Amino acid sequence: MKQRYILGLDIGNTWIRACLANLKGTIVSVRKGGVNRSWNLAQSLDQLCGLIEIVLSACTAKSGEVRGAGISFGGLVDCQQGKAILSHNFPVWKNVLLCRLIEERFGCKAFIDNDANLGALAESAFGQMRNVRNFLYLTVSTGIGGGLILDGELYRGEHGLAGEIGHTLVQENGPRCTCGKSGCLEALASGTSLARKAREEITQGNKKGNKVLKLVGGRIENVTARTLLKAAQMGDPFSLQLFQDAGKYLGIAIAQAVLLLDLERVVIGGGVASAGKILFDPIQDTLHSLLLPEPREAVRVIRSRLGDRAGLLGAIALAQRRRDSW
Ligand SMILES: [Zn+2]
Structure with missing residues (x-):
């Protein structure tokens, strides 16, 4: 057959x-x-x-x-x-x-x-969102992308760009983004931006970055988000602060989406999401402070398990x- x-x-x-x-x-x-x-x-x-x-x-x-x-x-x-x-x-x-x-x-x-x-769509069909009708999927890695499932269906919007939360403004006059604007979420919370921020601070003489520098054998150009994650998991305060800040900015952007669309869940995949608690705690805290009392307890931000x-x-x-x- x-x-x-x-x-x-x-x-x-x-x-x-x-x-x-x-x-x-x-x-x-x-x-x-x-x-x-x-x-x-x-x-x-x-x-x-x-x-x-x-x-x-x-x-x-x-x-x-x-x-x-x-x-x-x-x-x-x-x-x-x-x-x-x-x-x-x-x-x-x-x-x-x-x-x-x-x-x-x-x-x-x-x-x-x-x-x-x-x-x-993968989360909706095969992942943890099978029974969730309204959610935002975020991928946080080199860049930040997003996709929306509304009423159980993928929502593409007018130009297929719905969910592109990576380019929402989260810091006025913030760092330059790949899209040409400044202060986008992607410019403050992507893996690329975390590494860039770390390299900038170390170059400017921030001694707190010494542990990170040590991990790459003094070669500052080799500092990546992965280096920072490793340092953060070892308890390095400099790296932990970077993830804390990234989590805060993610929380700010996610809160706008939840308020606008009344979402039930947010699921985050991508390499940076593998930071786990270090990233998700500040996201959830920020979200908690920005949402209205009613849905505050119900909205959950979870880590995708679909991996690569x-x-x-x-x-x-x-x-x-x-x-x-x-
Ligand atoms: Zn942008």
Whole structure:
């Protein structure tokens, strides 16, 4: 009997992942490859298609057995045209008609959305938000992205940018953001901004950063969010303060979203979220101080457990939800 599969793809800034899942969404084969920033588009597409071939052959699946495909893309997309428009960190994917390409080569209907929207969808379909109708998903890593599930459905907004909480203002005249504005949440609470702030303070002679500097053997350019997390977990007050501040700014932005949309939950994924309590306590405290008394106790901010499979699971969920057009 012919098997039927869903293909899931996740094109991120560090990894490209491909997986094959059954129609229920259980992943049966998965493979990833590192992103090579020196590659051109043809080479990157070769890598992507090569990964797909591997997951297909691992299940001895033939192209005709793949019914639908979902693509998670770490940048701007045009869902209607099935196009990857732009990724700031990986400029090779510019105006690429990815869905058509996958459809022509692998004979299945393909759908695309950005990684934050699909993170939200993954939580709704496979994660801790299965019974939650109104929530915000946040990914806090190199940048900050967000996706909204309202009344049980992914809410994209007018331009597919709903949930982009990373670019809400949380500090007037604050640091410059990747989007060109100043004081955005992303410029104050992303992994990149945490590391930048630490390097700035150490360069300006803040002796409290000595422990962090020691962890990277005195090479300040090697200080990353991961270094700070390690130091914070060792109780380093300098690093703990940085996470405390990031949590405060996240809490400010989340409070605006909760007040506007009457959300029940907020779920946070991404590398910075692995800080756990160090980050989530100040988020919850700030939220508590900014929300109205009524929903204050009910609104919970929790850590995503989907890990680095959020993109793939979201891609599978996207294909599942479009089953009527396979
Ligand atoms: Zn911004």
